[in-house]
Amino acid sequence: MAAATMISATWHNTKAHYVLEPQKDDPADKKYVLDLPVKSRGIARMNENQLNTLKIINDSNYHIENTPEGIEPETTEGSITRQSLLEKVNDLKEKKKTNKQASKTKVRLEYIIKQLEKAGLIEKIGFVEYYVYKDEKGRQKKLERNTVVQKKNKKLSVEIKTEKGIEFIEWPLNIERNEKSSRYQITAAGKRTARDAYMFD
Incomplete structure (x- = not known):
């Protein structure tokens, strides 16, 4: 009964x-x-892999990865890049798998993502962002990671290493989109489902 x-x-x-x-x-x-x-009806219909993936996305924070040191990155809660998600889904045992097994993991993750999207728990953002600058020849370049921001003449400047030495470019820099990469954003329904899932851990 x-x-x-x-x-x-x-x-x-x-x-x-x-x-x-x-x-x-x-x-x-x-x-x-x-x-x-x-359990909510949504949780009851989801398997363990789907719930784990949803919780990873919910607990993640996205920011532009090449944000210079010294700048507080603008963070988007409940969002993660596809590559970072794949890395987090793989546990220590999965890291020891063969290339063939690792490929199966990617296929399985793609299926899980599609199911979460179909349920309205997450949405796909078809790009990631990165900072760019123009070098001394006017060519646009992607800012390298771990670049440092310094304060010069009461203004923030990015320290760029060039063939001729150090160059300082005034902050802020322009932002471009890389549409070859993507990220995932949790929805309001996804947040509720993830919150309910933690109650049964």
Whole structure:
């Protein structure tokens, strides 16, 4: 009976209660009706891999990866690049797999992502961003990682190493999109599902 009640509560997305029988020695403030933890219908339909992937996205923060040191990056909560997601999904055992097995992991992740998108739990952003600058010849270049920002004449400048030495370029720099890469953003429904999933960990 209890199992049927839990299944029904999950299916109809309602609460479930457990009623205790009164005993002679019960204290006056004894509670006889207890709330039971009921999984949401969405969680009940998801497998472990889908839930784990959703929680990884929910717990991640995206920012432009080549943001210079000394600049507080603008962070987007609940977002992660495809490459970073793949790295986090792979645990220590998966890192020891052969190339053929690693390829299967990528295929499996693509399937999981499609299922999460179809359920409206995440959305795909078809690009990632990066900072660019123009060198001494006017050519646009991608800013290298771990570049440092310094304050010169009360203004912030990015320290660029060139063939002729050090060059300082005034901050902020322009931002470009790399449409060959992508990232994923959790939705409001995804946040609720991830929050509910943690209750049953």
